[in-house]
Amino acid sequence: MIDPSVVDLSRLQFAATALYHFLFVPLTLGLSWLLVAMEAAYVMSGKPIYKEMVLFWGKLYGINFALGVTTGLTMEFQFGTNWAYYSHYVGDIFGAPLAIEGLMAFFLESTMAGLFFFGWKRLSRVGHLAVTMLMALGTNLSAVLILIANGWMQDPVGAVFNPITMRMELTDFWALVFNPAAQAKFVHTVSAGYVTGSVFVLAISSWYLMKGRHLEFARRSFRIAAAFGLASALSVIVLGDESGYAVSESQKSKLAAIEAMWKSEAAPAGFNLLAWPNEDKQANDWEIRVPYMLGLIATRSTDKALPGIREIRAENRKRIVSGIEAIAALEAMRKNPQDAEAKDRFKAHEKDMGYGLLVKKYSEQASLATPEMIDQAAMDSVPKVAPLFWIFRFMVLAAFVMLALFVLAFWHSTKGSFESRPWLLKWAFWSLPLPWLAIHSGWIVAEYGRQPWTVHGMLPTHLSASSLSAANLWGSLAGFLGFYTLLLIAEMFLMFKYARRGPEGHDEPAATLQMAAVNA
Amino acid sequence: MLDYETLKLIWWLLVGVLLIGFAIMDGHDMGVGILLPFLGKTDTERRVMINTVAPHWDGNQVWFITAGGAIFAAWPVVYATAFSGMYWALLLVLFALFFRPVGFDYRSKLPNPAWRGFWDWGLFAGSAVPALVFGVAFGNLLQGVPFHFDASMRSFYTGSFWALVLNPFALLTGIVSVAMLALQGATFLAHRTEGHLQARTRNAATLFGVLLIAGFVAAGVWVSGMEGYVITSAIDANAAMNPLMKEVARTPGGWLANYGKAPLLWLLPASGLGGALIAVLMVRAGRTLLAFAGSSLACLGIIGTAGVSLFPFVMPSSSDPRSSITAWDAVSSHYTLWVMLWVALIFTPLVLAYTGWAYRVMRGKVTDDFIRANDKVLY
Numbered sequence: 047m048i049d050p051s052v053v054d055l056s057r058l059q060f061a062a063t064a065l066y067h068f069l070f071v072p073l074t075l076g077l078s079w080l081l082v083a084m085e086a087a088y089v090m091s092g093k094p095i096y097k098e099m100v101l102f103w104g105k106l107y108g109i110n111f112a113l114g115v116t117t118g119l120t121m122e123f124q125f126g127t128n129w130a131y132y133s134h135y136v137g138d139i140f141g142a143p144l145a146i147e148g149l150m151a152f153f154l155e156s157t158m159a160g161l162f163f164f165g166w167k168r169l170s171r172v173g174h175l176a177v178t179m180l181m182a183l184g185t186n187l188s189a190v191l192i193l194i195a196n197g198w199m200q201d202p203v204g205a206v207f208n209p210i211t212m213r214m215e216l217t218d219f220w221a222l223v224f225n226p227a228a229q230a231k232f233v234h235t236v237s238a239g240y241v242t243g244s245v246f247v248l249a250i251s252s253w254y255l256m257k258g259r260h261l262e263f264a265r266r267s268f269r270i271a272a273a274f275g276l277a278s279a280l281s282v283i284v285l286g287d288e289s290g291y292a293v294s295e296s297q298k299s300k301l302a303a304i305e306a307m308w309k310s311e312a313a314p315a316g317f318n319l320l321a322w323p324n325e326d327k328q329a330n331d332w333e334i335r336v337p338y339m340l341g342l343i344a345t346r347s348t349d350k351a352l353p354g355i356r357e358i359r360a361e362n363r364k365r366i367v368s369g370i371e372a373i374a375a376l377e378a379m380r381k382n383p384q385d386a387e388a389k390d391r392f393k394a395h396e397k398d399m400g401y402g403l404l405v406k407k408y409s410e411q412a413s414l415a416t417p418e419m420i421d422q423a424a425m426d427s428v429p430k431v432a433p434l435f436w437i438f439r440f441m442v443l444a445a446f447v448m449l450a451l452f453v454l455a456f457w458h459s460t461k462g463s464f465e466s467r468p469w470l471l472k473w474a475f476w477s478l479p480l481p482w483l484a485i486h487s488g489w490i491v492a493e494y495g496r497q498p499w500t501v502h503g504m505l506p507t508h509l510s511a512s513s514l515s516a517a518n519l520w521g522s523l524a525g526f527l528g529f530y531t532l533l534l535i536a537e538m539f540l541m542f543k544y545a546r547r548g549p550e551g552h553d554e555p556a557a558t559l560q561m562a563a564v565n566a
Numbered sequence: 567m568l569d570y571e572t573l574k575l576i577w578w579l580l581v582g583v584l585l586i587g588f589a590i591m592d593g594h595d596m597g598v599g600i601l602l603p604f605l606g607k608t609d610t611e612r613r614v615m616i617n618t619v620a621p622h623w624d625g626n627q628v629w630f631i632t633a634g635g636a637i638f639a640a641w642p643v644v645y646a647t648a649f650s651g652m653y654w655a656l657l658l659v660l661f662a663l664f665f666r667p668v669g670f671d672y673r674s675k676l677p678n679p680a681w682r683g684f685w686d687w688g689l690f691a692g693s694a695v696p697a698l699v700f701g702v703a704f705g706n707l708l709q710g711v712p713f714h715f716d717a718s719m720r721s722f723y724t725g726s727f728w729a730l731v732l733n734p735f736a737l738l739t740g741i742v743s744v745a746m747l748a749l750q751g752a753t754f755l756a757h758r759t760e761g762h763l764q765a766r767t768r769n770a771a772t773l774f775g776v777l778l779i780a781g782f783v784a785a786g787v788w789v790s791g792m793e794g795y796v797i798t799s800a801i802d803a804n805a806a807m808n809p810l811m812k813e814v815a816r817t818p819g820g821w822l823a824n825y826g827k828a829p830l831l832w833l834l835p836a837s838g839l840g841g842a843l844i845a846v847l848m849v850r851a852g853r854t855l856l857a858f859a860g861s862s863l864a865c866l867g868i869i870g871t872a873g874v875s876l877f878p879f880v881m882p883s884s885s886d887p888r889s890s891i892t893a894w895d896a897v898s899s900h901y902t903l904w905v906m907l908w909v910a911l912i913f914t915p916l917v918l919a920y921t922g923w924a925y926r927v928m929r930g931k932v933t934d935d936f937i938r939a940n941d942k943v944l945y
Contacts, residue, residue, distance in 0.1 A: 109675075112667040116663075116664050116668055118631075122634045123634055123649055125638065126634075126638065127656055130646040130647065133638065133646035134719055134721070137638055138642055141635065141639030141642055142902060142905065144638050145635035145636045145638060145909070146913075147635065148631050148632030148634075148635040149635075149636075149909060149910065154917075156625040156628050157622075157625035157628075157917075157921055157924050158920075158924075159625075160623075161927060163620075163943075164620055164621040165621065168927045208806060211899075212718055213719070215899040215902070216902045217901065219901075219905045380717070512650035513720060513721065518653055522653070522657055529664060536672060537668075537672075540672060
């Protein structure tokens with residue numbers, strides 16, 4: 047059995063490095079399209095101020111992008127280093143979107159980024175705009191593929207177990223690609239990135255306006271960010287609702303935990319606006335409810351019931367017992383591949399095998415699990431309620447604060463009155479950390495909410511880690527945290543320095559490589 | 567759908583292509599990083615060196631990332647076993663690589679010489695350490711690595727980090743790898759710089775070219791006397807299998823068996839040596855583009871030599887030979903290999919096309935004057 051502390055430390059390391067990576071990704075996602083919008087304005091209008099905007103925001107984009115690339119390296123390899131059994135067990139499916147991401151998206155993004163920064167004088171105006179667009183396209187394609195991979199972990203489709211190779215194998219590539227869970231996640235996540243980019247530009251522009259610096263530059267940046275931000279914030283919230291719907295189809299346990307819904311109730315279920323979840327009693331100490339609302343959001347109907355946590359646990363207990371049968375049948379099949387009875391038994395219980403694996407946390411030999419162990423595994427099958435309940439609500443609150451900001455910013459930018467609204471500029475400026483807080487909350491809800499699984503219903507987290515020692519993990523975790531902290535300090539230092547300096551710090555753009563071009 | 571055995575073979579070749587592509591493309595900017603503190607005598611010269619690869623290093627680095635992703639998709643058993651087993655070696659590579667994006671992008675954003683000097687050595691470490699570790703890893707593969715699988719196909723590595731590294735043969739292959747990428751960087755710099763700096767890159771190319779030839783020959787002689795691995799049981803390469811479904815034995819000189827069966831394979835070590843020789847002769851003759859082509863041929867020949875010597879083994883196990891991972895049992899399912907082949911067929915030509923275009927757009931020498939004229943916007 048794997049040392050439980052290795053599993054916990056591996057989770058901590060993954061969470062830390064993934065969240066760290068996702069400090070930089072959303073800004074890249076959002077700024078890349080804002081750069082396209084600004085550069086398109088430059089190409090169409092020919093006004094140099096738009097080019098100045100592309101150069102200035104592009105410089106900040108570059109400082110952020112460097113760390114996105116750096117921390118992305120870890121993500122590509124960490125499944126192998128720390129989640130070796132996961133990589134073996136589902137690599138046949140999960141590896142595909144990762145490889146496609148490299149080949150289809152990341153090559154494009156990275157190659158075009160080089161030309162974006164250094165190709166100004168080498169490319170025509172339209173040519174450079176095309177490069178910027180391809181860079182943004184690459185960034186977004188990259189997000190599609192990563193969210194296809196993540197969507198599959200939330201809601202696995204198109205895969206079947208192979209007893210010879212002892213792993214899950216892909217049976218339907220298009221089911222993987224068009225997985226509804228992945229599609230909803232993609233739009234929700236990239237929209238959140240666009241909001242991040244918009245808040246970033248809006249906040250820094252507001253700061254210039256408050257300081258009375260770079261006014262023309264800041265005004266135009268403010269307007270573009272307000273419009274793009276409003277559209278994106280609406281999209282995040284609408285598509286967040288769409289992923290709520292997707293969650294309810296695939297992962298009832300996550301939804302029940304987010305909503306602190308302990309018992310099933312008659313459709314349409316009410317929505318707990320606020321509550322105080324009590325894990326021991328499996329009930330809420332108090333709650334403030336909006337009748338019917340959850341049923342409408344999650345089932346898009348007034349007659350479909352949603353299961354509560356107690357019912358889900360009871361149902362999962364049955365699946366665990368059935369899954370233990372599957373594991374026993376599989377062992378018999380591997381001893382004697384001709385054993386027809388074992389084959390039939392395996393077929394009958396195969397869909398519950400993942401649940402059977404849950405008891406391996408308590409009993410190496412699944413068939414020796416006691417009823418108490420099975421009870422405990424069934425308890426584990428729904429994540430802790432309170433953290434999910436509160437973190438989810440924080441995310442939603444942050445989203446609505448940003449939506450309100452963009453509604454007002456857009457309103458005042460169409461009326462041209464935002465400069466005379468210091469409260470609005472202050473609000474925009476102090477909103478700078480909000481998108482990151484909301485996004486990290488969202489990922490915690492998505493990933494912690496999937497526990498105890500790495501792949502929902504298929505592979506438990508406690509079996510997924512590598513055969514490493516806790517000492518290895520302490521060492522690598524310390525290395526990552528230390529290294530990443532130093533990099534973050536350097537990044538923030540440059541970001542503040544260049545953001546404070548403003549657009550005037552620019553020379554004419556580079557790549558006057560013309561003088562030497564002859565010599566190719 | 568092609569049959570499973572053919573697809574397994576194609577994917578062995580494609581992983582090879584990715585590694586060779588990585589060595590040729592990311593290899594030349596890593597080579598620049600390795601040479602940076604030694605050939606660039608002034609800040610401007612170092613900036614010239616860095617800016618020869620400034621528009622390209624990021625795209626080139628994707629060869630490494632895509633190789634990782636492709637190994638995950640096509641050889642999940644290798645991805646899981648090699649990276650968790652050689653945990654610290656891989657983390658060392660990652661930590662070193664962290665210096666590159668940041669080093670390139672942040673170095674010249676502040677004028678402070680201490681800041682710039684720090685990132686110059688960061689770029690050196692970010693280039694030299696991965697080159698060394700990759701070479702050391704191949705040295706270990708040729709000697710076998712101590713790991714085994716249990717019945718559920720969970721892998722256990724039973725060696726230590728120091729056993730991987732403090733190992734004379736692996737250090738030799740590590741040096742071959744560093745010399746190979748340094749030669750790749752030196753020939754690239756010779757093509758893209760001029761004057762004193764270019765003269766220095768010519769000398770560096772000569773030095774590393776000779777070192778590469780000597781090291782590669784020495785490693786070859788060493789390997790010919792080493793125990794190789796052979797599969798001794800009958801296997802059905804066209805069927806799904808796991809690594810434990812075969813018997814493996816060690817035999818002296820086993821790594822040369824494939825060359826006996828197909829003498830044409832000798833072309834690979836020959837192009838390793840010939841390419842390095844062409845690189846040295848051409849760079850001295852001032853034919854820099856040919857020199858770079860020769861150096862790239864050397865990358866192909868040397869990586870190809872390591873690959874076909876091991877074939878069909880990918881990662882032999884020294885402690886439990888039958889757990890050894892081969893191109894027949896490391897692979898994804900028939901269907902996944904087929905899907906991924908289509909992905910590779912569609913996107914690889916596209917990647918090569920726009921990468922080629924990017925190099926064309928940014929072609930030409932980088933000079934001191936150019937750096938001074940564009941001080942604020944260049945790396």
